[in-house]
Amino acid sequence: MENRTRNGSRRRMYLKMVSSSLIRRASRLIIAVLAIAIGATILSGLVTIYYDIPAQLGREFRSYGANLIVLPRGDAKITREVLDDLRGLIGTEKIVGMAPYRYQTVKINEQPYIIAGTDLAQAEKNSPFWYIEGSWGNAEDTSSVMVGHEIAQTLNINIGDTFTVQGVRYGQMAEASRQDLSAEENQKRDLGAQNFSMKLSVKGIVTTGGAEEGFIFADIDMLDDLIGDTFRADVVECSVVADAAELSALSSRIERDIPALQPRAVRRLTQSQDIVLGKLQALVLLVTVVVLIITMISVYTTMMAMVAERRREIALKKALGAESKLVMGELLGEGVLLGFIGGALGVFLGFEFAQRVSLNVFGRAINFQWALIPVTIAVFITITVLASIIPVRKVMDIHPAIVLKGE
Amino acid sequence: MSSKILELKNVSKIYGNLKALADINLSVNAGDWLSIMGPSGSGKTTMINIIGCMDTPSTGSVILDGVDISRENAGSLTRIRRDKIGLIFQQFHLISYLTAVENVMVAQYYHSMPDEEEAMEALAKVGLADRARHLPAQLSGGEQQRVCIARALINSPQILLGDEPTGNLDEENEGIVVDIFRRLHDEGVTIIIVTHDPEVGDVAQRKIILEHGKVVGDIDQSATFGEALKLKGKGE
Ligand SMILES: Nc1ncnc2c1ncn2[C@@H]1O[C@H](COP(=O)(O)OP(=O)(O)OP(=O)(O)O)[C@@H](O)[C@H]1O
Ligand SMILES: [Mg+2]
Numbered sequence: 001m002e003n004r005t006r007n008g009s010r011r012r013m014y015l016k017m018v019s020s021s022l023i024r025r026a027s028r029l030i031i032a033v034l035a036i037a038i039g040a041t042i043l044s045g046l047v048t049i050y051y052d053i054p055a056q057l058g059r060e061f062r063s064y065g066a067n068l069i070v071l072p073r074g075d076a077k078i079t080r081e082v083l084d085d086l087r088g089l090i091g092t093e094k095i096v097g098m099a100p101y102r103y104q105t106v107k108i109n110e111q112p113y114i115i116a117g118t119d120l121a122q123a124e125k126n127s128p129f130w131y132i133e134g135s136w137g138n139a140e141d142t143s144s145v146m147v148g149h150e151i152a153q154t155l156n157i158n159i160g161d162t163f164t165v166q167g168v169r170y171g172q173m174a175e176a177s178r179q180d181l182s183a184e185e186n187q188k189r190d191l192g193a194q195n196f197s198m199k200l201s202v203k204g205i206v207t208t209g210g211a212e213e214g215f216i217f218a219d220i221d222m223l224d225d226l227i228g229d230t231f232r233a234d235v236v237e238c239s240v241v242a243d244a245a246e247l248s249a250l251s252s253r254i255e256r257d258i259p260a261l262q263p264r265a266v267r268r269l270t271q272s273q274d275i276v277l278g279k280l281q282a283l284v285l286l287v288t289v290v291v292l293i294i295t296m297i298s299v300y301t302t303m304m305a306m307v308a309e310r311r312r313e314i315a316l317k318k319a320l321g322a323e324s325k326l327v328m329g330e331l332l333g334e335g336v337l338l339g340f341i342g343g344a345l346g347v348f349l350g351f352e353f354a355q356r357v358s359l360n361v362f363g364r365a366i367n368f369q370w371a372l373i374p375v376t377i378a379v380f381i382t383i384t385v386l387a388s389i390i391p392v393r394k395v396m397d398i399h400p401a402i403v404l405k406g407e
Numbered sequence: 408m409s410s411k412i413l414e415l416k417n418v419s420k421i422y423g424n425l426k427a428l429a430d431i432n433l434s435v436n437a438g439d440w441l442s443i444m445g446p447s448g449s450g451k452t453t454m455i456n457i458i459g460c461m462d463t464p465s466t467g468s469v470i471l472d473g474v475d476i477s478r479e480n481a482g483s484l485t486r487i488r489r490d491k492i493g494l495i496f497q498q499f500h501l502i503s504y505l506t507a508v509e510n511v512m513v514a515q516y517y518h519s520m521p522d523e524e525e526a527m528e529a530l531a532k533v534g535l536a537d538r539a540r541h542l543p544a545q546l547s548g549g550e551q552q553r554v555c556i557a558r559a560l561i562n563s564p565q566i567l568l569g570d571e572p573t574g575n576l577d578e579e580n581e582g583i584v585v586d587i588f589r590r591l592h593d594e595g596v597t598i599i600i601v602t603h604d605p606e607v608g609d610v611a612q613r614k615i616i617l618e619h620g621k622v623v624g625d626i627d628q629s630a631t632f633g634e635a636l637k638l639k640g641k642g643e
Contacts, residue, residue, distance in 0.1 A: 006520045013512060013521040017505065024504035024542070316500045319461060320558075321489020322517040323482070401461035404496055405452050405570070 018333040028309075032302040033342050036380055039295030040346020043288055044376045045353035050284045052358065052366045054243065054277055066097070066126045066237035067273075068247060070254065071262045077102075077232035082260050086236065089257055090250065094241050097125030100233035102220055106165040113151060115165065116215045117223030120146075126239045130212065134159040134204035142222035144203035148213035152205045159202050165216075166197040170229035196226050244274045295380075296387040303335065303391035314395055315403035324396045331395065335388040336381050343380030347373050411470075412437040412565055412597055413458065418467035418477075420453050420620070427453040428464070429620040437565070440588070440598045442608035444632055445617035451601040452570055454617070458599065459568045460488035472565055489518050493559030497571035499551040501543040507554045508539040511561050518562040529557040533587055549580025556587055560596070567591065569600045573607050585610055605632040 022029060070086060072078050083100055090098075099122040104115045120137045137144050147157065157163055172194035206212055224231055242250060244267070251263040307314070317327050351368050358366045413435040420428040427450045435441060443451050456462035457469060460476055463484070468477045476487055488494075501510050511526040530539050533553040543551055552572060559567055573581040585607055588598055592612070602608045609631045616624030616632070 009520050009522070010516060013516040016509065017502075017513070017516075020504045020509070312500060313502055316502065317513070317517065318485065319488070319494055319500075320514050320517050321485055323485055326517065399461075401456045404498075404500060405456075 014330065014333065017330055018337060021330075021334055022337055028306075029338065032299065032306075032338055033345070035298040035302065036295060036339060036342025036384060037345040037349065039291055039298075039383075040343045040376050040380050041349040041353055042291045042346075043295075043379065044347045044350030044372050045357070046284050046288050046291070046350075047372065047376075048351060048354035048366060048369060049357060050281060050288075051369065052354070053280055053284070065129065065266075066099075066239045067242070067266045068238040068240050068250070069264045069266065070236040070238060071264065072234070073260055073262045076260060077234060078236060078261070080231040082258060083231075083233065083236060085258050086238075086254065086261060089254060090238065090240055096239040096241060097122045097127075098236065098238045099123040099126050100220060100231075100236045102223060102231075102233050104167065104223055104227060106167040106216075108155060108163055108165055113165075114215055115145075115223060116217050117220035118217060120217065120219055123217065123237075126237055127208075129208075131207040132204045133207065134202070137203045137217065137219065139219050139221070141203075142219045143198070143200055145200050145216055145218040146204040146206050147202055147217070148215050149205055149207040150213040151216060152202070157202055159205065162199050162201045164197060164199050165226075166195065167227065169194055169196055170227045196228070198226055243277065244271055292379075292383060296383055299335075299338075299384050299387035300391060303331070303388045304394075307331065307391045307394045311398055311403050314398050315400040318398065319400035319404060327395050328392045331392045332385060332388055335384040335392075339381035339384035340377055342384075343377035344373070346380065347376045350376070410437050411435070412439075412472055414470040415454075415458075416468045416470070418454075418457065418464045418469060420450070420457065420462070421465040426620050428457070431467070431620070431622055433615070433622065433625075435566075435597065435599065437597055438592070438595045440592045440610075440612045441600070441615060442611035442613075443599065443601045443615045443617060444603070444605070444608050449617040450620040451617055453620075455568055455570050455599070455601055458566070459492050459494055460484040489562070491565045493562070493564035493567045495552070495555050495559050495567070495569035495572040497574040499543070499548070499555050499575070501551055501554060501558075503543055506540050506542055507535060507546065507550075510543070510554055511558045514558045514561050526557075526561060529561050530554065532560075533557045534583075547580070549576050549583055552576060552580070552584055553587065556584070560591070566597045566599060569598075571601055571603065573602065573604060581607065608632050 070078070072082075078100065087095065087098060099118045102117040104117060105112055106115050107113070120139065124136050132146065134146075137146050147155075152158065155163060200216075200218070206215075206217065220231070220233070240247065240250065244265075247265045251265050254261055254263040314327055317330075318324070351372075354366060358364055411434055413433075415431050415433040418428055418431040418433075419426060431454065443454065445451055453462070457464050457477075458471070460471075460479075461484075463479070464477050468475050470476075471487065472491055474487070476484065479487065501507075502513060505513065508523065508526050508530060511529055512521040512523060515521045515526060527536065527539055530536055533556055535550060535553055535557070538546060538550055543554070546554065552575075555572075556567075559569075573584055576584060581604070588600070589610065592598055598611075600607070600611065608614055612627065614624070614626050614630075614632055615622055616626075
């Protein structure tokens with residue numbers, strides 16, 4: 001009992017000495033706290049970004065187009081039910097874009113072309129790098145479509161121009177144009193019940209440098225109506241937030257759970273994404289280590305200066321009968337408190353810093369990681385203690401008789 | 408009643424080829440009040456440091472309260488110092504970020520356990536009860552030195568040691584401090600004080616004069632330092 005009150009009052013005195021030293025010498029310590037706080041700011045900021053980079057850049061990388069192509073197995077097509085199953089399996093939160101495509105041959109001026117019916121809004125999300133002259137079509141104005149650059153040149157059409165597509169309705173046999181009839185008569189034949197014809201206007205011209213330039217892009221529902229069929233997609237292009245490993249796991253799951261589908265990951269894209277991510281994370285890690293070392297050095301020099309500055313006080317304590325260990329414990333206690341204050345300040349400043357970086361670079365807000373509070377504080381307490389060990393050991397070399405005598 | 412509390416036997420302290428203390432023999436009884444005088448460099452501080460367990464002699468032995476401290480290691484010297492010695496310095500040496508009472512409590516803390524009530528009583532004894540919550544910077548030199556005396560006495564040491572305790576004080580504060588010594592002496596505290604000031608030295612019951620590390624005068628209360636120095640001069 002007596003022992004406990006004794007320890008209690010000793011502990012109180014210890015805390016009193018340590019805290020008074022910091023509070024009443026605050027002006028001397030601002031630099032040290034600042035050094036630690038800046039270190040902690042950069043550290044917690046970078047760690048936040050480090051953990052957010054895959055998510056951030058993952059989405060960023062999705063601007064390079066679909067990374068998962070899903071085909072039907074065999075001759076079947078992809079129905080809307082299967083498409084919904086696929087969406088559910090991938091998870092809407094992971095999907096940046098998911099565009100089903102139905103390819104349909106049509107005739108324009110008796111020449112064959114291909115209309116790609118798709119969900120234009122989703123296709124746009126999948127293909128942010130497409131260069132569009134004019135604008136993307138949308139589901140509201142279905143007679144406005146986009147044409148590939150190549151087609152626009154061949155047909156010599158421009159934005160706002162109209163053209164007519166013709167073709168055979170779904171399930172009907174096409175009748176070949178007859179050589180013995182005039183073009184006019186042939187056209188009339190094409191307008192029979194088994195055929196369709198529709199006037200479309202050009203809303204946008206697609207330039208990609210690839211095969212897309214040879215297609216007409218239209219709303220898939222409009223196309224289905226036009227040819228008189230229900231939803232049947234030839235392929236689904238997906239842009240999914242995932243790295244190579246996650247993507248291949250996802251592919252396996254699709255193969256297992258939806259036998260009607262045949263997923264193909266776009267390897268080249270996901271692999272380069274992983275490489276860039278890996279390099280970025282390594283860079284962040286490196287910077288973090290450098291910041292920790294710099295913080296340690298500045299804490300080390302601050303503590304060195306502090307021990308030198310307080311030689312008399314240390315000598316006095318020893319003259320009063322304090323063992324070196326006790327005095328070292330007090331200085332380390334101050335170090336712990338400094339690390340705590342600097343670390344705590346840094347966590348919040350660091351989040352602010354990460355938030356700004358994220359908003360400016362990625363245009364997206366990040367979530368505050370509560371776990372970062374104890375981790376950063378613990379890291380910076382450890383760092384200040386480590387950096388203080390050598391300075392604090394100087395206490396052992398301070399001889400009270402030499403320091404305390406004379407001016 | 409007059410038991411021997413301290414005895415120096417053939418104590419020398421040698422720095423290179425300099426004998427800071429040369430073959431000192433001295434014995435002090437409990438309750439004695441000693442003042443040590445002598446010119447600068449005569450070895451006064453060296454002697455105080457050895458008695459105060461802050462330094463060890465090169466040769467000879469120092470018996471403090473029956474224990475030879477001359478061959479102890481630093482760790483046990485620290486322990487003996489904290490239990491048996493109360494130190495006062497010319498420059499006060501208070502901890503700047505602690506209040507008067509906290510400064511006294513620091514000595515308790517390193518000795519055994521801090522006790523604020525006791526520390527307040529000690530401050531009251533040196534007339535500082537109302538200044539207990541002030542920081543050293545808010546106290547006058549005399550007040551600071553009184554805090555130091557309270558701190559030196561808080562653990563009831565066997566000997567109170569002071570190296571020029573009034574050296575930085577004006578006459579008025581010097582008087583206050585000397586009065587405190589006088590009272591402590593009446594209470595039976597053993598006091599050893601180094602001083603340059605004959606007025607302070609003469610109050611002591613016994614006076615030691617050091618020169619070139621040797622005791623050249625050891626006189627009782629009947630003579631003043633002035634007389635002692637004259638006597639010594641005639642003797643030579
Ligand atoms: N650590 C040391 N190393 C070398 N010489 C020392 C050391 N300490 C003291 N001395 C020398 O020992 C001699 C006695 O020194 P000391 O400090 O005891 O003198 P003092 O009587 O206290 O003088 P003052 O009145 O000026 O304080 C001096 O010549 C001093 O130069
Ligand atoms: Mg001296």
